[in-house]
Amino acid sequence: MIEVKVFDGHSDLLYDVTRRRLAGETRVLERHHLERLRRGGIEGLMLAFWYNRGPHDETFWKDVPGAESPAARLEIMFRCARAELAQCPWLALVRSAQEAEAARAAGTLYAFFAVEGLSALGEDPSGIDLLADLGVRVGMLTWNEENAFASGAAQDPGKGLTPLGLEAVRRMEARGILPDVSHLNDAGFRDLINAAHGPVIASHSNCRALCDVPRNLTDEQLRAIRDTGGLVGLNVHHAFVHRDPALQTVETLARHAVHIAERIGVEHVACGFDFCEYMGPGNDGAKGLEDCSGVPELFRWLERFGMSETERRRIARENFLQLL
Numbered sequence: 340m341i342e343v344k345v346f347d348g349h350s351d352l353l354y355d356v357t358r359r360r361l362a363g364e365t366r367v368l369e370r371h372h373l374e375r376l377r378r379g380g381i382e383g384l385m386l387a388f389w390y391n392r393g394p395h396d397e398t399f400w401k402d403v404p405g406a407e408s409p410a411a412r413l414e415i416m417f418r419c420a421r422a423e424l425a426q427c428p429w430l431a432l433v434r435s436a437q438e439a440e441a442a443r444a445a446g447t448l449y450a451f452f453a454v455e456g457l458s459a460l461g462e463d464p465s466g467i468d469l470l471a472d473l474g475v476r477v478g479m480l481t482w483n484e485e486n487a488f489a490s491g492a493a494q495d496p497g498k499g500l501t502p503l504g505l506e507a508v509r510r511m512e513a514r515g516i517l518p519d520v521s522h523l524n525d526a527g528f529r530d531l532i533n534a535a536h537g538p539v540i541a542s543h544s545n546c547r548a549l550c551d552v553p554r555n556l557t558d559e560q561l562r563a564i565r566d567t568g569g570l571v572g573l574n575v576h577h578a579f580v581h582r583d584p585a586l587q588t589v590e591t592l593a594r595h596a597v598h599i600a601e602r603i604g605v606e607h608v609a610c611g612f613d614f615c616e617y618m619g620p621g622n623d624g625a626k627g628l629e630d631c632s633g634v635p636e637l638f639r640w641l642e643r644f645g646m647s648e649t650e651r652r653r654i655a656r657e658n659f660l661q662l663l
Contacts, residue, residue, distance in 0.1 A: 351389050383443070388417070390412035453475060464503055464506045467511055492522055492554050500527050504530070517540050518539050521574075540569045549581065554579055565603035572611020593643075610659070616630050
Protein backbone atom coordinates (compact mmCIF):
# COMPACT_ATOMS: atom_id res chain seq x y z
CA MET A 340 0.00 0.00 0.00
CA ILE A 341 1.49 3.34 -1.04
CA GLU A 342 1.29 6.35 1.23
CA VAL A 343 -1.31 8.59 -0.40
CA LYS A 344 -1.27 12.33 0.20
CA VAL A 345 -4.76 13.81 0.06
CA PHE A 346 -6.40 17.09 -0.87
CA ASP A 347 -9.72 17.41 0.97
CA GLY A 348 -11.97 19.47 -1.29
CA HIS A 349 -14.49 20.38 1.42
CA SER A 350 -13.63 21.14 5.05
CA ASP A 351 -15.70 23.01 7.64
CA LEU A 352 -12.78 23.58 10.00
CA LEU A 353 -13.31 27.34 9.84
CA TYR A 354 -16.55 26.76 11.79
CA ASP A 355 -14.51 25.33 14.65
CA VAL A 356 -11.87 28.04 14.26
CA THR A 357 -14.51 30.76 14.52
CA ARG A 358 -16.33 29.16 17.44
CA ARG A 359 -13.17 28.68 19.47
CA ARG A 360 -11.54 32.01 18.62
CA LEU A 361 -14.67 33.89 19.62
CA ALA A 362 -14.43 32.03 22.95
CA GLY A 363 -10.87 33.31 23.41
CA GLU A 364 -8.75 30.47 22.00
CA THR A 365 -5.86 30.89 19.57
CA ARG A 366 -4.00 28.50 17.24
CA VAL A 367 -7.12 26.38 16.99
CA LEU A 368 -6.02 24.34 13.97
CA GLU A 369 -2.69 23.51 15.54
CA ARG A 370 -4.08 22.67 18.97
CA HIS A 371 -7.13 20.67 17.92
CA HIS A 372 -6.73 19.41 14.35
CA LEU A 373 -3.18 19.33 13.01
CA GLU A 374 -2.22 15.95 14.45
CA ARG A 375 -5.25 14.22 12.89
CA LEU A 376 -4.68 15.96 9.56
CA ARG A 377 -1.14 14.63 9.49
CA ARG A 378 -2.19 11.12 10.51
CA GLY A 379 -4.75 11.16 7.70
CA GLY A 380 -2.21 12.23 5.09
CA ILE A 381 -4.09 15.49 4.43
CA GLU A 382 -1.71 17.81 2.60
CA GLY A 383 -4.27 20.46 1.64
CA LEU A 384 -7.81 21.64 2.31
CA MET A 385 -10.62 23.59 0.72
CA LEU A 386 -11.70 25.60 3.77
CA ALA A 387 -15.37 26.48 3.45
CA PHE A 388 -17.15 29.42 5.06
CA TRP A 389 -20.33 27.81 6.42
CA TYR A 390 -22.28 30.59 8.14
CA ASN A 391 -25.89 29.79 7.26
CA ARG A 392 -27.12 28.53 10.64
CA GLY A 393 -27.92 31.69 12.57
CA PRO A 394 -28.52 32.83 16.15
CA HIS A 395 -31.98 31.24 16.23
CA ASP A 396 -30.46 27.78 15.64
CA GLU A 397 -28.65 25.64 18.17
CA THR A 398 -25.15 26.73 17.21
CA PHE A 399 -22.56 28.95 18.85
CA TRP A 400 -23.88 31.92 16.85
CA LYS A 401 -26.77 32.35 19.30
CA ASP A 402 -24.27 33.71 21.83
CA VAL A 403 -22.43 36.06 19.44
CA PRO A 404 -23.55 39.71 19.56
CA GLY A 405 -24.04 41.28 16.15
CA ALA A 406 -24.26 37.95 14.32
CA GLU A 407 -27.92 38.18 13.38
CA SER A 408 -27.45 38.53 9.61
CA PRO A 409 -25.70 36.14 7.21
CA ALA A 410 -23.47 39.01 6.04
CA ALA A 411 -22.32 39.72 9.59
CA ARG A 412 -21.57 36.05 10.27
CA LEU A 413 -19.54 35.71 7.07
CA GLU A 414 -17.55 38.85 7.92
CA ILE A 415 -16.83 37.47 11.41
CA MET A 416 -15.68 34.16 9.92
CA PHE A 417 -13.34 35.90 7.48
CA ARG A 418 -11.87 37.94 10.31
CA CYS A 419 -11.29 34.84 12.44
CA ALA A 420 -9.84 32.93 9.48
CA ARG A 421 -7.31 35.67 8.74
CA ALA A 422 -6.26 35.85 12.40
CA GLU A 423 -5.93 32.06 12.60
CA LEU A 424 -3.88 31.73 9.43
CA ALA A 425 -1.52 34.43 10.68
CA GLN A 426 -0.71 32.04 13.55
CA CYS A 427 -0.20 29.01 11.28
CA PRO A 428 3.23 29.18 9.60
CA TRP A 429 2.74 25.52 8.67
CA LEU A 430 -0.36 26.34 6.56
CA ALA A 431 -0.24 28.46 3.39
CA LEU A 432 -3.30 30.16 1.94
CA VAL A 433 -3.21 29.61 -1.83
CA ARG A 434 -5.29 30.55 -4.85
CA SER A 435 -3.93 28.23 -7.55
CA ALA A 436 -2.66 24.71 -8.02
CA GLN A 437 0.77 26.17 -8.75
CA GLU A 438 0.80 27.89 -5.35
CA ALA A 439 -0.39 24.65 -3.75
CA GLU A 440 2.46 22.71 -5.33
CA ALA A 441 4.95 25.34 -4.16
CA ALA A 442 3.63 25.00 -0.60
CA ARG A 443 3.87 21.22 -0.86
CA ALA A 444 7.47 21.49 -2.07
CA ALA A 445 8.25 23.77 0.87
CA GLY A 446 6.87 21.19 3.28
CA THR A 447 3.80 23.12 4.39
CA LEU A 448 0.13 22.29 4.21
CA TYR A 449 -2.00 24.53 2.01
CA ALA A 450 -5.58 25.78 1.94
CA PHE A 451 -7.97 27.32 -0.56
CA PHE A 452 -11.13 29.21 0.39
CA ALA A 453 -14.71 28.25 -0.55
CA VAL A 454 -18.04 29.82 0.34
CA GLU A 455 -21.00 27.60 1.27
CA GLY A 456 -23.92 29.64 -0.01
CA LEU A 457 -24.44 33.25 -1.10
CA SER A 458 -27.09 34.33 1.41
CA ALA A 459 -24.61 36.87 2.82
CA LEU A 460 -24.87 38.80 -0.46
CA GLY A 461 -28.58 39.45 -0.02
CA GLU A 462 -29.82 40.26 -3.53
CA ASP A 463 -26.54 41.66 -4.87
CA PRO A 464 -24.50 39.21 -6.97
CA SER A 465 -21.79 41.87 -7.44
CA GLY A 466 -20.57 40.76 -4.00
CA ILE A 467 -19.04 37.78 -5.79
CA ASP A 468 -16.27 40.12 -6.94
CA LEU A 469 -15.34 40.81 -3.31
CA LEU A 470 -15.36 37.08 -2.54
CA ALA A 471 -13.02 36.49 -5.46
CA ASP A 472 -10.74 39.29 -4.27
CA LEU A 473 -10.61 37.60 -0.85
CA GLY A 474 -9.39 34.38 -2.47
CA VAL A 475 -12.56 32.28 -2.79
CA ARG A 476 -12.12 29.60 -5.47
CA VAL A 477 -15.30 27.48 -5.02
CA GLY A 478 -18.80 28.83 -4.53
CA MET A 479 -22.24 27.40 -3.79
CA LEU A 480 -25.33 29.46 -4.53
CA THR A 481 -27.09 28.15 -1.44
CA TRP A 482 -26.70 25.83 1.49
CA ASN A 483 -29.92 23.94 2.30
CA GLU A 484 -32.02 27.11 2.48
CA GLU A 485 -33.83 29.11 -0.17
CA ASN A 486 -32.28 32.49 -0.88
CA ALA A 487 -32.35 35.13 -3.62
CA PHE A 488 -30.24 32.94 -5.92
CA ALA A 489 -31.50 29.36 -5.59
CA SER A 490 -33.17 26.73 -3.44
CA GLY A 491 -31.19 24.19 -1.47
CA ALA A 492 -31.56 20.45 -1.24
CA ALA A 493 -33.96 20.72 1.71
CA GLN A 494 -36.39 22.92 -0.26
CA ASP A 495 -38.91 22.42 -3.06
CA PRO A 496 -37.07 20.25 -5.62
CA GLY A 497 -38.91 21.99 -8.46
CA LYS A 498 -37.64 25.51 -7.77
CA GLY A 499 -34.70 26.34 -9.99
CA LEU A 500 -32.19 29.17 -10.13
CA THR A 501 -33.57 32.70 -10.02
CA PRO A 502 -32.44 35.35 -12.52
CA LEU A 503 -30.01 36.54 -9.83
CA GLY A 504 -28.74 32.98 -9.53
CA LEU A 505 -28.04 32.82 -13.25
CA GLU A 506 -26.17 36.12 -13.01
CA ALA A 507 -24.20 34.76 -10.06
CA VAL A 508 -23.07 31.75 -12.11
CA ARG A 509 -21.82 34.07 -14.85
CA ARG A 510 -19.94 36.21 -12.33
CA MET A 511 -18.37 33.20 -10.62
CA GLU A 512 -17.10 31.79 -13.88
CA ALA A 513 -15.71 35.19 -14.92
CA ARG A 514 -13.80 35.46 -11.63
CA GLY A 515 -12.40 31.92 -11.55
CA ILE A 516 -14.77 30.59 -8.89
CA LEU A 517 -15.89 27.02 -9.56
CA PRO A 518 -19.69 26.64 -9.28
CA ASP A 519 -20.52 23.92 -6.75
CA VAL A 520 -23.87 22.07 -6.86
CA SER A 521 -23.52 20.00 -3.69
CA HIS A 522 -26.33 21.74 -1.79
CA LEU A 523 -28.64 22.59 -4.71
CA ASN A 524 -32.01 20.95 -5.23
CA ASP A 525 -32.63 19.04 -8.46
CA ALA A 526 -34.14 21.93 -10.44
CA GLY A 527 -31.30 24.21 -9.41
CA PHE A 528 -28.79 21.56 -10.47
CA ARG A 529 -30.40 21.39 -13.90
CA ASP A 530 -30.43 25.16 -14.32
CA LEU A 531 -26.83 25.60 -13.23
CA ILE A 532 -25.59 22.86 -15.55
CA ASN A 533 -27.47 24.46 -18.44
CA ALA A 534 -26.08 27.91 -17.62
CA ALA A 535 -22.46 26.90 -17.09
CA HIS A 536 -19.78 27.48 -19.70
CA GLY A 537 -17.05 25.60 -17.84
CA PRO A 538 -16.50 22.95 -15.16
CA VAL A 539 -19.10 22.39 -12.46
CA ILE A 540 -18.30 20.42 -9.31
CA ALA A 541 -20.14 18.69 -6.50
CA SER A 542 -17.52 19.17 -3.81
CA HIS A 543 -19.11 16.88 -1.19
CA SER A 544 -21.82 14.56 -2.53
CA ASN A 545 -22.19 10.82 -3.07
CA CYS A 546 -24.32 8.59 -5.34
CA ARG A 547 -28.10 8.44 -5.08
CA ALA A 548 -28.02 4.94 -6.59
CA LEU A 549 -26.31 3.70 -3.40
CA CYS A 550 -27.95 6.06 -0.91
CA ASP A 551 -31.19 7.69 -2.05
CA VAL A 552 -31.15 11.08 -0.33
CA PRO A 553 -31.53 14.55 -1.95
CA ARG A 554 -27.94 15.55 -1.16
CA ASN A 555 -26.60 12.75 -3.35
CA LEU A 556 -26.43 12.66 -7.16
CA THR A 557 -28.28 10.53 -9.68
CA ASP A 558 -26.32 8.79 -12.41
CA GLU A 559 -27.76 11.32 -14.87
CA GLN A 560 -26.42 14.15 -12.73
CA LEU A 561 -23.02 12.45 -12.52
CA ARG A 562 -22.89 12.35 -16.32
CA ALA A 563 -23.90 16.02 -16.52
CA ILE A 564 -21.01 16.99 -14.24
CA ARG A 565 -18.64 14.86 -16.31
CA ASP A 566 -19.76 16.62 -19.49
CA THR A 567 -18.75 20.00 -18.03
CA GLY A 568 -15.29 18.66 -17.17
CA GLY A 569 -16.09 18.78 -13.46
CA LEU A 570 -15.79 16.31 -10.61
CA VAL A 571 -17.51 14.83 -7.55
CA GLY A 572 -15.97 14.82 -4.07
CA LEU A 573 -16.70 11.87 -1.76
CA ASN A 574 -18.56 12.78 1.45
CA VAL A 575 -18.00 10.83 4.70
CA HIS A 576 -21.23 11.96 6.42
CA HIS A 577 -22.94 8.78 7.59
CA ALA A 578 -26.41 9.67 6.27
CA PHE A 579 -25.06 10.15 2.74
CA VAL A 580 -23.17 6.84 2.68
CA HIS A 581 -26.09 4.42 3.20
CA ARG A 582 -29.64 4.43 4.55
CA ASP A 583 -28.87 1.30 6.62
CA PRO A 584 -26.77 2.26 9.68
CA ALA A 585 -24.99 -1.09 9.51
CA LEU A 586 -23.66 -0.16 6.07
CA GLN A 587 -22.53 3.35 6.93
CA THR A 588 -18.90 2.35 6.66
CA VAL A 589 -15.66 3.30 4.97
CA GLU A 590 -16.09 0.26 2.72
CA THR A 591 -19.44 1.54 1.48
CA LEU A 592 -17.97 4.99 0.79
CA ALA A 593 -15.27 3.30 -1.27
CA ARG A 594 -18.09 1.66 -3.25
CA HIS A 595 -19.43 5.14 -4.00
CA ALA A 596 -16.02 6.00 -5.48
CA VAL A 597 -16.11 2.87 -7.61
CA HIS A 598 -19.66 3.65 -8.77
CA ILE A 599 -18.70 7.17 -9.85
CA ALA A 600 -15.56 5.93 -11.59
CA GLU A 601 -17.49 3.24 -13.46
CA ARG A 602 -20.18 5.69 -14.58
CA ILE A 603 -18.12 8.74 -15.55
CA GLY A 604 -14.43 7.88 -15.22
CA VAL A 605 -11.94 7.95 -12.36
CA GLU A 606 -10.70 11.35 -13.56
CA HIS A 607 -13.96 12.84 -12.22
CA VAL A 608 -13.67 11.43 -8.66
CA ALA A 609 -12.13 13.43 -5.82
CA CYS A 610 -12.29 13.94 -2.06
CA GLY A 611 -14.63 16.39 -0.33
CA PHE A 612 -14.92 14.70 3.01
CA ASP A 613 -16.96 17.21 5.04
CA PHE A 614 -15.70 15.93 8.41
CA CYS A 615 -17.89 17.52 11.09
CA GLU A 616 -17.41 15.34 14.17
CA TYR A 617 -16.35 18.42 16.16
CA MET A 618 -19.86 19.87 15.68
CA GLY A 619 -21.41 17.28 18.00
CA PRO A 620 -23.88 14.37 17.77
CA GLY A 621 -25.53 13.80 14.40
CA ASN A 622 -22.47 14.90 12.47
CA ASP A 623 -20.73 11.54 12.56
CA GLY A 624 -18.70 10.20 9.68
CA ALA A 625 -19.05 6.66 8.40
CA LYS A 626 -17.56 3.90 10.56
CA GLY A 627 -13.80 3.93 10.01
CA LEU A 628 -13.96 7.61 9.00
CA GLU A 629 -14.92 9.13 12.33
CA ASP A 630 -12.36 11.87 11.71
CA CYS A 631 -9.73 12.67 9.11
CA SER A 632 -7.12 10.38 10.64
CA GLY A 633 -9.08 7.47 9.08
CA VAL A 634 -8.63 8.63 5.47
CA PRO A 635 -5.86 6.08 4.66
CA GLU A 636 -8.38 3.29 5.28
CA LEU A 637 -10.53 4.59 2.41
CA PHE A 638 -7.60 4.21 0.03
CA ARG A 639 -6.87 0.74 1.35
CA TRP A 640 -10.41 -0.21 0.34
CA LEU A 641 -9.97 1.36 -3.09
CA GLU A 642 -6.87 -0.79 -3.54
CA ARG A 643 -8.84 -3.89 -2.48
CA PHE A 644 -11.46 -2.99 -5.08
CA GLY A 645 -8.79 -3.05 -7.78
CA MET A 646 -7.90 0.60 -8.24
CA SER A 647 -4.34 1.15 -9.38
CA GLU A 648 -1.81 3.40 -7.71
CA THR A 649 -2.33 5.96 -10.47
CA GLU A 650 -6.11 5.91 -10.01
CA ARG A 651 -5.82 6.29 -6.24
CA ARG A 652 -3.47 9.24 -6.58
CA ARG A 653 -5.88 10.89 -9.00
CA ILE A 654 -8.74 10.59 -6.53
CA ALA A 655 -6.59 11.61 -3.58
CA ARG A 656 -5.33 14.92 -4.95
CA GLU A 657 -4.54 15.18 -8.65
CA ASN A 658 -8.03 15.50 -10.12
CA PHE A 659 -9.09 18.38 -7.89
CA LEU A 660 -5.79 20.25 -8.14
CA GLN A 661 -5.74 19.88 -11.91
CA LEU A 662 -9.18 21.47 -12.08
CA LEU A 663 -8.13 24.32 -9.81
